[in-house]
Amino acid sequence: MSKHDSAGAAEAVDSLPAETPPVPERLMSGLRQAHAEASAALDLRDPVEAVHDLRKGFKRLRALLRLAALAPDRAVAHTARGLRRALAKTARQLAQARDTAAREDALDDLVAKAGLSGGARRAAARALGPAPGAGQGEGVGRHRAGLESQLTQFAEVLPRLGAAVDDKALVDALADEYARARRTGRAVDAEDEESLHELRKAVIAQRYQMELVSPLWPALGQVWVDELQRLRDKLGKHHDLAVLRALVEARPPRAGRPPLWRTELLDAIRARQAKLARSSLRLHARLFAEKPKAFRRRLSAYMSAVSERK
Known part of the structure; x- marks a missing residue:
């Protein structure tokens, strides 16, 4: 994942107001579960399994972000759309494995x-x-640092997304x-x-x-x-x-x-x-x-x- 992608996610996070109301339970619980699933995938040793689980976690996050994108709060909706696009781009980069x-x-x-x-x-x-010796891809490989940064940013903003729905x-x-x-x-x-x-x-x-x-x-x-x-x-x-x-x-x-x-x-x-x-x-x-x-x-x-x- 490029620095540009991480910067885009960070910009989306920063666009939300600092103060939010108490977090409703349902969407927040789903967002936390999806985030935990994606984060756990980074610790898997098998590259194919790691990418599979990471993409699965991202799909769940993107599905739930579609709900947050329909929130009455326009800032939240805008942020959710930006995060969903960033996740989709990252998932495409990890498809090879x-x-x-x-x-x-x-x-x-x-x-x-x-x-x-x-x-x-x-x-x-x-x-x-694939050609002999080509393997099945490097897994998260060179994307790891960017993924960790992106998931950290999402962890910070998820409560505010959940609070809006x-x-x-x-x-x-x-x-x-x-x-x-x-x-x-x-x-x-x-x-x-x-x-x-x-x-x-x-x-x-x-x-x-x-x-x-x-x-x-x-x-x-x-x-x-x-x-x-x-x-x-x-x-x-x-x-x-x-x-x-x-x-x-x-x-x-x-x-x-x-x-x-x-x-x-x-x-x-x-x-x-x-x-x-x-x-x-x-x-x-x-x-x-x-x-x-x-x-x-x-x-x-x-x-x-x-x-x-x-």
Whole structure:
């Protein structure tokens, strides 16, 4: 991570007022958990595992920062948007260490679900894998100092972000994010990888956001989060296959007939992506059948019921 990125995060933090009201519990708890998850990843020795956990923590933070970005306080909203952009940029810089594992997972999925032969899978892995000795990336490596600085800055500002979103504002923000994910899914073209990728990002955010309120009705809330995770997994597999196909097509065969594994692999990718897209959109339609206003009323009722029992 560059000094410019750290400076950008620091500038966002400094834009908030020094005094804030008492911190509401729900968003603050989620922000602390996500920050702790990202911070713990820096201590992991395995570079791929470290990057995976760090990116996961960042995704959770970015999802919750989307809620803070809808806070009534404009300074808080502005800061949350700036921090979310900084996290997204840092996550992109750390993506390389995950590439090999994602490619292997995609090939395994094709063998299990699309009938790709073991021979084609092994040939593809050899042809598409990193050069001998290239490894799987340096993990956080040279980004460590910048990451530690960025996470320290976030720790300082997170209480002020959480303080700006009380239960009423949280319900409003969750309903707005639900409506966004609903619209995104309804506009998806099943054959358009980019629109499916945008839906995946909206579902990831919704999955982490709904964890904040799942304790209001644990039995129902956990089912909702689990189903969002299932949808996320389907869309994630679709995306990994899109990356795999792009990698294959970026390496055109040499003169003559293409190797048999290449044709078999591309056919399997197309078939598997089509099935994943169809099942993803069916699941999305069920999860997001409720209209946003009804969703907001339901969350408000859950929140009121819990508050009345205190």
